[in-house]
Amino acid sequence: METFVQQLINGLVLGSIYALVALGYTMVYGILGLINFAHGDITMIGALVSLTLIQLLAAAGIPAPVILLLAGGGAVMVCAILGLSIERIAYRPLRRAPRLAPLITAIGVSILLQYSAALIWGKQYIALPKIIEPAQLTIFGAQLTSLQAAIFLLACTIMAGLLWFIKTSRMGRAMRATEQNPDVAGLMGVNTNTIIAFTFVLGSAIGAIAGLMIVLYYGLGHYFMGFMLGLKAFTAAVLGGIGNVGGAVLGGLLLGVIESLASGYIGDLTGGVLGSNYRDIFAFLVLVLVLVLRPAGLLGHQGGDRV
Amino acid sequence: MLSVHKLVVAYGGIKAVKGIDLEVRRGEVVALIGANGAGKSSTLKALSGLLKPSAGRIDYDGAEITGKPAYHLVRRGLAMVPEGRGVFPRLTVAENLAMGAYIHDDKSAIARDFERAYTLFPRLAERRAQPAGTLSGGEQQMLAMARALMCRPRLLLLDEPSMGLAPLMVQKIFETVRAVAAEGVTMLLVEQNAKLALETCDRGYVMESGAIVLADNAKTLLSSPQVRQAYLGE
Numbered sequence A: 001m002e003t004f005v006q007q008l009i010n011g012l013v014l015g016s017i018y019a020l021v022a023l024g025y026t027m028v029y030g031i032l033g034l035i036n037f038a039h040g041d042i043t044m045i046g047a048l049v050s051l052t053l054i055q056l057l058a059a060a061g062i063p064a065p066v067i068l069l070l071a072g073g074g075a076v077m078v079c080a081i082l083g084l085s086i087e088r089i090a091y092r093p094l095r096r097a098p099r100l101a102p103l104i105t106a107i108g109v110s111i112l113l114q115y116s117a118a119l120i121w122g123k124q125y126i127a128l129p130k131i132i133e134p135a136q137l138t139i140f141g142a143q144l145t146s147l148q149a150a151i152f153l154l155a156c157t158i159m160a161g162l163l164w165f166i167k168t169s170r171m172g173r174a175m176r177a178t179e180q181n182p183d184v185a186g187l188m189g190v191n192t193n194t195i196i197a198f199t200f201v202l203g204s205a206i207g208a209i210a211g212l213m214i215v216l217y218y219g220l221g222h223y224f225m226g227f228m229l230g231l232k233a234f235t236a237a238v239l240g241g242i243g244n245v246g247g248a249v250l251g252g253l254l255l256g257v258i259e260s261l262a263s264g265y266i267g268d269l270t271g272g273v274l275g276s277n278y279r280d281i282f283a284f285l286v287l288v289l290v291l292v293l294r295p296a297g298l299l300g301h302q303g304g305d306r307v
Numbered sequence B: 001m002l003s004v005h006k007l008v009v010a011y012g013g014i015k016a017v018k019g020i021d022l023e024v025r026r027g028e029v030v031a032l033i034g035a036n037g038a039g040k041s042s043t044l045k046a047l048s049g050l051l052k053p054s055a056g057r058i059d060y061d062g063a064e065i066t067g068k069p070a071y072h073l074v075r076r077g078l079a080m081v082p083e084g085r086g087v088f089p090r091l092t093v094a095e096n097l098a099m100g101a102y103i104h105d106d107k108s109a110i111a112r113d114f115e116r117a118y119t120l121f122p123r124l125a126e127r128r129a130q131p132a133g134t135l136s137g138g139e140q141q142m143l144a145m146a147r148a149l150m151c152r153p154r155l156l157l158l159d160e161p162s163m164g165l166a167p168l169m170v171q172k173i174f175e176t177v178r179a180v181a182a183e184g185v186t187m188l189l190v191e192q193n194a195k196l197a198l199e200t201c202d203r204g205y206v207m208e209s210g211a212i213v214l215a216d217n218a219k220t221l222l223s224s225p226q227v228r229q230a231y232l233g234e
């Protein structure tokens, strides 16, 4: 029971980060029908930028809360500009091309970002300087650090804010309209190019925060970290129903919990043959199962290609 | 108000509209009729900015608008009800209407526009919180029309507003067209229902395979043997 609650908590925290990244996949898919494979790497750039900023600011002796704020702000800015440029340069010219063209371009952009990061930051793991000393909390007999709690709460706040924004604001309504019928949205006066660019900026900015969270959570950064994170977030988006924003939230949390629970028990289940270092298997297992059993995902529209 | 000169619309290499001339004067209601595939929708799409013409010139309200995007034109009072209604299926009725008011930000005037839409189509008021995709075809057509009126158009392009509707509903739509015209909105109406269209309009154009073959007063067209035979089934 204790392991269960412990793994559940770990899963929810990690899952909330997956969910943030999954939002970027799902929003872009909803509006363009494009799987933006570069999104995981945008998150990686956010992670490494915030890592570097933390290193620099920590060396300058700035207090930790200020460091985190500046690192987060810097990462958000870099990723927002990056997302905007990628859409403009790589995807917009292919808007009317066959679907395969932007998909292959997305993979190209992903590789480009990875190797640019390798050039800038090197190929070794980068360690986070110790700037915070998280407190240990105990709930239901399980351990939780104040850092985990903060990550989870911030992620939930961002997700709730985004859902509220899409549901109630004029811009959010225009985003949904563009997603459902871009031509008619244009007839209503919506500049769909602006909406699409804004979607990339929003997804990338949220990805940047997720990148900072990952760095704080694992204490490490690496130029290739966006690959696995991206695949898991994509799985989460598919699990929830790709194109569906609420689905990305649900899928992320669920995937985190599945992965955590499964890796917590995998040793017992296999008689010690497989250890918890096999945890990454579960994301793919989930992906395959969803694609076979319920391709539209949990909250997706059955039979529909889009949201 | 609208003047079209040698307009060509092509898909790839295939010309759907082959250099037509067309005129709509302020306050007029003009019909554009023709068989399936004649190029009527392609013409309207070019006028509303959904398609870029391959050649020709479009003037609206004293300025050239050839190739200008739709989101720009609607701000100048040129709105369109597209073929097949084009409601946003997963937005509610009220949200669809709010999209019609996207270009406006005067809250009290928008509230009055909502009022008017719901008075014009009480059915929409009953269904205001329902996703538009769950409405019947006729209700969706009412919504598409009401939504276009939320733009406060000065020139309204209507692409087959009576398509697929029961006779009573068709009457209702044409009543609305007349009411809107009485408010001073200029209209260009594409219709399969040539008789009703010509009875409602001041003038008419007949289109065949991408070209205008007849242009005259609606009354004259109604009594022309050519039109009676080809479009009124006589």
Ligand SMILES: Nc1ncnc2c1ncn2[C@@H]1O[C@H](COP(=O)(O)OP(=O)(O)OP(=O)(O)O)[C@@H](O)[C@H]1O
Pocket (backbone or CB within 6 Å): B011, B015, B016, B034, B035, B036, B037, B038, B039, B040, B041, B042, B043, B083
């Ligand atoms: N997106 C497209 N791509 C290629 N050809 C098209 C496209 N849209 C229309 N066409 C062609 O252009 C021609 C004119 O089509 P259009 O839709 O303008 O006709 P229409 O007069 O509106 O017909 P209907 O009364 O059936 O609505 C047709 O031959 C049609 O096949």
Ligand SMILES: [Mg+2]
Pocket (backbone or CB within 6 Å): B040, B041, B042, B083, B159
């Ligand atoms: Mg048509």
